[in-house]
Amino acid sequence: MAKTRLAVVGVGLIGIRHAELIAAIDEVELAAVADPSEVGPREAARLATRHYADYREMLDRERPDGVIVAAPNQLHLAVGLACVERGIPAIVEKPLADTLEAGAELVLAAEAAGVPLLVGHHRRYNPMVEATREILARGALGRLVAVNAVWAVRKPAPYFDATWRRTTGGGPILINMIHDVDCLRHFCGEIAEVQAYGSSAIRGFEVEDTAVVAIRFASGALGTITLTDAAPSPWGWEAGSADNPNIAASGQNCYRFLGTEAALDFPNLTLWRGAGPEPASWADPLAATPLAWAGHEALPQQIRHFVRVIARAEAPRVDGRDGLATLAATMAIKQAIATGRPVAPAAAPAAGARA
Ligand SMILES: NC(=O)c1ccc[n+]([C@@H]2O[C@H](COP(=O)([O-])OP(=O)(O)OC[C@H]3O[C@@H](n4cnc5c(N)ncnc54)[C@H](O)[C@@H]3O)[C@@H](O)[C@H]2O)c1
Incomplete structure (x- = not known):
């Protein structure tokens, strides 16, 4: 059976672990990595895969079956949207995004496009x-x-x-x-x-x-x-x-x-x-x-689950809305600190709210 081709955007602390696991797991193949810093070409060479400085170029040229987004929080929306626009399922590392608005935008875009979106709360796979x-x-x-x-x-x-x-x-x-x-x-x-x-x-x-x-x-x-x-x-x-x-x-x-x-x-x-x-x-x-x-380690289980989600054999265990609810509770904590008052997590946007 053909291997599922996965790519990683951002090969820093956690992206390297994802890339190494993909290279080691039988049913998947590391199609490429994207990272504009000097670690990108180095890690690509070490893991015998292709390197791109620009993740959009990587998505267009490689057309991976799935992407793990392990870039800084502030880039999750842009990279996640680039995957969704191309119909490519993605695991976006936690937090889903750096703001609640950005997280909601990504979830609604994925829902509108019917593209599976997972959030990397990998502990749930333990x-x-x-x-x-x-x-x-x-x-x-x-x-x-x-x-x-x-x-x-x-x-x-x-x-x-x-x-x-x-x-x-x-x-x-x-x-x-x-x-x-x-x-x-x-x-x-x-x-x-x-x-x-x-x-x-x-x-x-x-x-x-x-x-x-x-x-x-x-x-x-x-x-x-x-x-x-x-x-x-x-x-x-x-x-x-x-x-x-x-x-x-x-x-x-x-x-x-x-x-x-x-x-x-x-x-x-x-x-x-x-x-x-x-x-x-x-x-x-x-x-x-x-x-x-x-x-056992949870990250390999998350990757195996991702393969089944890409094949539409399973629904995401931690989908965009679940990740958004966790982000809303976390942002409520930040708001409570900023205001000194109790805060209720913001409600999720209605499905289709974007359209
Ligand atoms: N699930 C976990 O346990 C876990 C652990 C650590 C980090 N994270 C999350 O993973 C993400 C990355 O964290 P980290 O600690 O690995 O950060 P890091 O700074 O070590 O790595 C981020 C990498 O992204 C690269 N990058 C920057 N701009 C980019 C772009 N435009 N395109 C592609 N790559 C780009 C950087 O060069 C860097 O190599 C964060 O969202 C973080 O919250 C999750």
Whole structure:
């Protein structure tokens, strides 16, 4: 069977990983990469593929079956639209776009053209995520009361050489916290309202280096997220899950779910509950039961899923509207920080609103 030909736009930190995976996965072929910087030709030569400085030229000449958009956030709309206009399915890395308006424009354009659009919230392809969702959905914790999430790392100084990461449209809320927002939406349901504080006191950039968020879910459950890219810690998705070779694994938990009958930590998936039929009271000892799950890296699963979406054999697991809802909740956090007031995520545009 002919291999699915995929191209990558932007071969920086994450684009290189996508390109390497495509080159390594049997059912796909790396058709070309586009990147105007000096890394473009270098990576293309290393991966034995063609290089283009201009992604439009690459799309027109190569006509790939699908594209992974891994350029800076501020370019996602332009590159995504170029794919949609040519009828080429795309995975756009998260955030879907650097503004809500840009994200909505891309989603509506893809819907109008009938072109599959996926958003790179790759954590959803990790089996421990589905295991957790299933544990929560079957009521193993009773009614969900609250959840807390931490993502704390110290990024290396050269990471910030790329201007886009420290200016409007970049920053760790849009680059990193958006993953946790997406996971919490996936686990706990829609976010009704957020309150938040942000700080740039450590790095002094235009964008935040630290933020804390309080969440009210539509279900009535409450949540918090603590984020910083300026403090070393063992707590965060990648450290806990060992799902990213660029971040040292710690095996520590990054989420804690609290229910009326039991508690669950994540990603270790240990269920804490009393031995009796009634929920444990504070004096009752809690038994810790490890729940089994088989982990693997999520990014290759996302690529395999993309192949099936391109063949129209599956619907996108995280489609443009899903990515837009996560972006809306994330932008609500930024707005809450800017205004000092609680903010509800903006509603999605009606289908066909563009026309
Ligand atoms: N899913 C994840 O876990 C994950 C991880 C990291 C980054 N990301 C996202 O991926 C995107 C890229 O992040 P990064 O950290 O790899 O950034 P990066 O700065 O390391 O890489 C971006 C690359 O895009 C290139 N580029 C710039 N303009 C371009 C253009 N016009 N056409 C083609 N390429 C262009 C740059 O030269 C650079 O090589 C961002 O949207 C980021 O939020 C996702």
